[in-house]
Amino acid sequence: MEKLIREVRILKIYAVSLTVVFILFFFFGFKNQKTTQRFEEIDVERINIIEKDGTLKMVISNKSRQHPGMFNKKELKPREREAGMIFFNELGDECGGLVYGADKDGSGMVYSVDQRNTDQIMQLQYMEGTGNKKNRTYGLKLWDRPDDFPLEDIIKFEDSLKKLNDPVASKKAYAKLRSEGKITQERFFAGKTADGDVGLFIKDTKGNVRLKIYVDKNNQTHMDKLDENGKIIQ
Template sequence: MKTNQQNFFWKFLAISQTLVLLYFIFTGFKPDTLNPKFEEITVERINVVEKDGLLKMVISNAERQHPGMIDGKVLFERSRPAGMIFFNEEQDEVGGLIFGGNKEQGSNFALSIDEYKNDQIMQMSHYTNGKGQTSHGIKLWDKDKNFNLPRLLHCLDSLTKLGMSQQKAFVEMEKLNGGPISSVRMFVGKKYNKSTGLFIRDELGNERIRIYVDEKNQPQMEFLDEEGKVLKNLNTEL
């Protein structure tokens, strides 16, 4: 009889605990608990996703920063500064905001926008080098349509497997392409030499027009050839 009473007690206890657990499961997750508010939170990385789990943004420190991806595939492991990285619906990286700095290497801040299936085509940035010189402004790139990022990475992987360095592989790819895969076309801002203005380049990346105020506070408007030689300076003709 005593054994039956003990069995009943343990069954009752188990059922009671189960009911209490179910109660907290179904009543504990109220709107307030689904949308908690924090005065302060300390994390190393936050992944912002859609309801279906699609990654849209990563906010991270340098150590845990996302290396970037295209078509949902990670590009390659690499170190990147702390900041935010953005992704589209096809799980391509489409830009980001990064920052960092120290006494030895200087500081950096950059907000970049990537072309579809390609690398950055526009960037607002600020840089300070180890000598304390600063450069900041907006830069535009051209990307060759024949070498989008997936093809570039495929060729780079193939050439490096043949023993080429990345630098030499890029040179070979540009030879194959018959021209630059990526080139800066324009910079508006302040250079390290203190020249401030508009600097326009040709499709090969050579500066061809400069409209700026130099480090001596003198206005300049220069036209250059492909080798960088000044063909005409309107300031000298005034």
């Protein structure tokens, strides 16, 4: 009996020792393992870049899994977006991106920079239609966006108009916003227009072209100053 008890005691000590060794091996083995891995090739539909606390900073995705956008750390409603990269800031807002796409009607690629609390204010873009008239344009665009009409209000406004399904009422609603200075206005374009003109096109706060410096498709140079109605005055 004493021999049996001694053998059981030895077996227990052996079991405990083996368990301790295994735990130490497991701990130090994973502790020293590199977190960086190298792949020669990988196929993936979407990649989320996050901070250590889980904050989303960038999404690289195909078209079907693209992020719908985010404002105040809340995802926007599902919508169709092109493949590319979407950027997010520390406030939980989408702040820009690089997207691209093509179909039977045309193709394009856009790099956008968003204003705080709202949509894009700067874009480097390329757009091209199909058919006999290509309507190819590319260049840099700048917009003015009001500070008192954030993206959340824009979305609510557009959703309310969709529910009305009334083109006349929608036109009046947009006219009212425009009179209040809440409509986004394009202010600057540098690039090539659909008409083949290459140059600078500068607009006033109402979106009217006031200065054009360009070379037309016939290689004629122009420097035009215009009034609010688009009439050349100099």
